[in-house]
Amino acid sequence: MLKIYNSLSGEKESFKPLIEGHVHMYVCGMTVYDFCHIGHARVMVAFDVVSRYLRQKGYQLTYVRNITDVDDKIFKRARENDEPYDQLTQRFIEAMHEDEKALSVLPPDLEPRATAHMDQILEMVQTLIDKEYAYCAKNGDVYYRVDRFADYGKLSKKNLEDLRAGERISVEEAKENPLDFALWKAAKEGEAAWDSPWGRGRPGWHIECSAMSTSCLGHTFDIHGGGPDLKFPHHENEIAQSEAATGEDYVKTWMHAGAVRVDNEKMSKSLGNFFTIREVLQKYNPEVVRYFLITSHYRSHINYSEDNLRQAQQALERFYTALRRNPVVTGDVPSDSELLDEYKKRFAEAMDDDFNTPEALAVLFEIVREINKASVEAKSLIILLRELGAVLGLLQQNPEQFLQGYEQNQGITAEEVEVLIALRNQARADKDWAKADQVRDQLQVAGIVLDDGRGGTTWRRSAE
RNA sequence: GGCGCGGUAGCAAAGUGGUUAUGCAGCUGACUGCAACUCAGUCUACGCCGGUUCGAUUCCGACCCGCGCCUCCA
Numbered sequence: 001m002l003k004i005y006n007s008l009s010g011e012k013e014s015f016k017p018l019i020e021g022h023v024h025m026y027v028c029g030m031t032v033y034d035f036c037h038i039g040h041a042r043v044m045v046a047f048d049v050v051s052r053y054l055r056q057k058g059y060q061l062t063y064v065r066n067i068t069d070v071d072d073k074i075f076k077r078a079r080e081n082d083e084p085y086d087q088l089t090q091r092f093i094e095a096m097h098e099d100e101k102a103l104s105v106l107p108p109d110l111e112p113r114a115t116a117h118m119d120q121i122l123e124m125v126q127t128l129i130d131k132e133y134a135y136c137a138k139n140g141d142v143y144y145r146v147d148r149f150a151d152y153g154k155l156s157k158k159n160l161e162d163l164r165a166g167e168r169i170s171v172e173e174a175k176e177n178p179l180d181f182a183l184w185k186a187a188k189e190g191e192a193a194w195d196s197p198w199g200r201g202r203p204g205w206h207i208e209c210s211a212m213s214t215s216c217l218g219h220t221f222d223i224h225g226g227g228p229d230l231k232f233p234h235h236e237n238e239i240a241q242s243e244a245a246t247g248e249d250y251v252k253t254w255m256h257a258g259a260v261r262v263d264n265e266k267m268s269k270s271l272g273n274f275f276t277i278r279e280v281l282q283k284y285n286p287e288v289v290r291y292f293l294i295t296s297h298y299r300s301h302i303n304y305s306e307d308n309l310r311q312a313q314q315a316l317e318r319f320y321t322a323l324r325r326n327p328v329v330t331g332d333v334p335s336d337s338e339l340l341d342e343y344k345k346r347f348a349e350a351m352d353d354d355f356n357t358p359e360a361l362a363v364l365f366e367i368v369r370e371i372n373k374a375s376v377e378a379k380s381l382i383i384l385l386r387e388l389g390a391v392l393g394l395l396q397q398n399p400e401q402f403l404q405g406y407e408q409n410q411g412i413t414a415e416e417v418e419v420l421i422a423l424r425n426q427a428r429a430d431k432d433w434a435k436a437d438q439v440r441d442q443l444q445v446a447g448i449v450l451d452d453g454r455g456g457t458t459w460r461r462s463a464e
Numbered sequence: 465g466g467c468g469c470g471g472u473a474g475c476a477a478a479g480u481g482g483u484u485a486u487g488c489a490g491c492u493g494a495c496u497g498c499a500a501c502u503c504a505g506u507c508u509a510c511g512c513c514g515g516u517u518c519g520a521u522u523c524c525g526a527c528c529c530g531c532g533c534c535u536c537c538a
Binding site for chain 2: 030031037038040042043071072073156158159162205226227228229231232233234256257261266268295297299301307308310311315318321322325350356357358359361362363372373428437449451460
């Protein structure tokens with residue numbers, strides 16, 4: 001039985017979809033005005049694992065992840081670049097797709113964009129005005145009337161008095177209440193704008209997610225996910241909008257990923273410790289990055305550091321070394337073995353426990369040991385390892401490619417390595433150990449580790 | 465100030481009221497020309513103080529420390 005920690009209740013709950021066998025999931029995607037950073041990667045990978053596991057469990061899944069392509073930051077960046085805003089967003093959408101593909105993040109089923117859902121947005125704003133949950137202010141903005149929604153704060157466990165006490169925003173006098181938030185913003189000179197009953201303008205940040213999730217998945221759906229900093233105010237406001245508009249529950253299970261830190265500091269542009277996915281991929285194999293992101297539980301904060309990435313690299317070397325020494329095999333996992341069934345069961349138990357990937361990885365390492373122990377026939381274990389690895393989006397590469405191939409690190413070519421190995425093996429045949437060792441040392445300096453196996457010498461590029 | 469999260473061995477990271485997490489690193493042995501890989505064994509733990517219990521890292525309470533959100537942010 002799958003259990004998921006629900007941010008709304010603060011507890012792990014047994015998961016039961018509203019429609020038996022079918023899961024509807026919405027995850028807040030990115031605002032496309034810059035390259036994705038590793039915080040985005042963490043959310044992408046976390047929910048990619050969730051989606052893979054739900055499907056593996058046999059659920060039919062509709063996975064929606066939006067793209068925010070209307071936003072102040074987008075307009076600001078477009079102005080700075082002197083570039084049409086929609087050209088800017090298109091560029092970064094393409095970059096995002098490249099990053100995802102590199103990290104083996106499967107595309108969601110639907111990827112709605114705010115600009116393509118204006119009708120639904122306008123409709124929801126109108127409904128909120130009709131129900132008096134929203135009002136059109138003197139400045140042309142439409143605001144949500146926060147104190148009309150009794151449950152406001154139920155997700156982030158805040159109440160209106162506390163929020164008022166911690167008030168730090170400059171007060172917008174057009175608002176009835178400083179905590180009211182914008183559903184629709186009046187157009188500014190030179191910025192993209194859409195027609196509406198309240199004048200030309202553009203949607204506020206929160207309304208698009210309410211409108212798109214509702215139109216893609218219905219009034220109430222199973223899972224809504226996102227980054228840790230979206231819980232308040234973004235998700236809180238989504239609840240307020242959607243539940244006021246539909247009169248029904250918005251989401252059953254809220255999931256929030258943990259934060260990414262860099263060298264134990266909050267990742268931020270002002271600290272200059274901001275890493276984009278593509279920067280990181282300059283240095284590390286994408287699978288290493290993905291592995292690193294799932295070595296912690298998805299709800300824990302995770303610390304990006306050179307040391308941790310190197311450890312991830314070494315851990316994957318163990319997996320691929322085991323896979324390399326055995327012939328490539330494919331097929332279904334035979335279920336005639338108690339041992340195999342036991343591993344499958346323990347993997348499933350780990351994943352059923354709120355997607356406990358560290359525990360699941362521990363099971364995979366035990367399979368590796370078993371493969372390494374089996375001197376002759378490890379075929380079914382290898383098939384199992386790759387099958388379970390696929391649920392985590394790992395271990396699908398050719399072992400040689402992983403161990404030898406990551407181009408970015410190359411200081412020496414594979415051909416040069418082969419030449420030196422041949423040279424060394426001749427020296428070994430001549431029992432000229434000094435020369436053989438000298439060649440091996442030379443390769444080691446270049447980051448190449450040799451392995452004189454029964455079937456000849458193999459090599460790999462090592463993480464230091 | 466309000467709300468919330470966490471402190472596990474050298475590093476990373478799960479978990480459990482009593483029995484080996486796991487990976488990397490270290491040490492010993494086997495294997496190897498020597499290594500590497502691998503296997504076997506092994507050393508480093510559960511922030512501090514009380515309480516409950518036959519027994520707590522695991523439950524309860526206090527304390528110390530770190531962090532997040534409350535403002536755009538995944």
